[in-house]
């Protein structure tokens with residue numbers, strides 16, 4: 001059999017993912033004792049291929065046929081012992097809802113709500129608190145395919161059952177409705193630039209957060225979107241055009257060499273990370289301990305720190321910076337933030353979970369910044385794993401807190417008027 005490195009890697013990652021389940025199947029079925037000439041590792045690979053690979057376990061070799069005999073027994077054991085839940089951590093096998101962000105540069109929330117009602121969707125009453133919101137989207141009330149609810153924090157975000165797909169819907173196809181996980185939307189929500197300000201998105205492609213920033217700025221002011229990767233940059237340009245972002249200037253370059261410093265008041269830094277927070281990407285303890293992964297983490301963390309330090313030092317009018325990753329590893333998150341704070345005394349952190357009311361998952365304990373950061377945890381928050389820290393210039397802190405409180409008051413007033 002010809003097998004390339006990538007295929008082999010995918011097979012092994014799948015074995016790691018299901019390892020705990022296979023441990024139980026092997027033990028309960030006594031397969032190793034019964035098939036006493038077989039190598040344990042090979043048995044794990046064969047079981048994974050037979051039970052969970054797209055194409056099943058192929059071939060008629062003696063040891064393959066021996067494993068195939070156990071399929072029904074394994075299925076029964078899985079069911080009886082509810083083994084699926086062992087297959088991952090809080091980052092895998094989580095049934096996330098589907099989040100659609102209304103692109104307010106092309107339409108309004110009201111127009112989309114009207115369209116959805118015409119399509120026989122039923123809007124559930126928006127809960128008052130985040131805890132009630134989570135309870136609702138995890139409950140049976142949220143099971144039917146035709147129900148949805150408006151997000152409790154980000155008003156332009158509509159939350160649907162995981163089975164809902166809008167491939168046929170005009171608004172989805174023309175860019176008025178954008179699929180974007182809530183955790184990813186929180187970055188622009190927390191940066192919260194006012195219209196007419198100057199904003200720099202340092203690692204912008206493919207432009208999801210850039211387009212959200214433009215929507216928050218109502219297409220007014222200046223939005224610099226920088227990315228060094230040519231292909232991703234090209235995709236971003238197409239996407240921003242499609243989403244009718246008009247206040248953006250795009251730059252295909254390294255953010256460390258971006259030349260326009262003077263007016264930048266807000267920065268979003270969302271660098272390339274390990275992606276270990278993304279639900280469905282294979283992630284488990286065995287793969288995390290892998291030496292290559294640890295080395296990769298170290299390299300990524302160094303790059304993050306370099307970009308973050310550069311941003312905090314180089315922009316004289318910078319008031320606020322959001323640092324975000326879709327990593328679940330503290331090396332890329334809290335450790336980078338602590339280091340940046342230790343050498344950038346002019347900045348401090350805002351308490352993210354005070355702004356995102358009711359959010360309970362903070363940074364992992366053990367770091368100076370832990371209490372001020374926000375972690376999105378798939379099994380709790382029903383989003384991808386995500387990390388956010390908000391830096392503010394120290395002497396502006398009071399002004400910023402007043403602004404936050406005012407924003408929250410405005411939201412409450414708007415809600416009451418409805």
Ligand SMILES: C[S@@+](CC[C@H](N)C(=O)[O-])C[C@H]1O[C@@H](n2cnc3c(N)ncnc32)[C@H](O)[C@@H]1O
Pocket residue numbers: 202203204205206207208209210226227228229232253254255256270271272273307
């Ligand atoms: C996580 S992705 C950004 C996703 C984007 N913020 C969004 O919401 O669509 C990270 C991006 O950073 C870019 N990048 C990494 N290092 C960079 C650097 N030094 N300068 C500019 N772009 C960089 C990568 O090319 C990649 O497109």
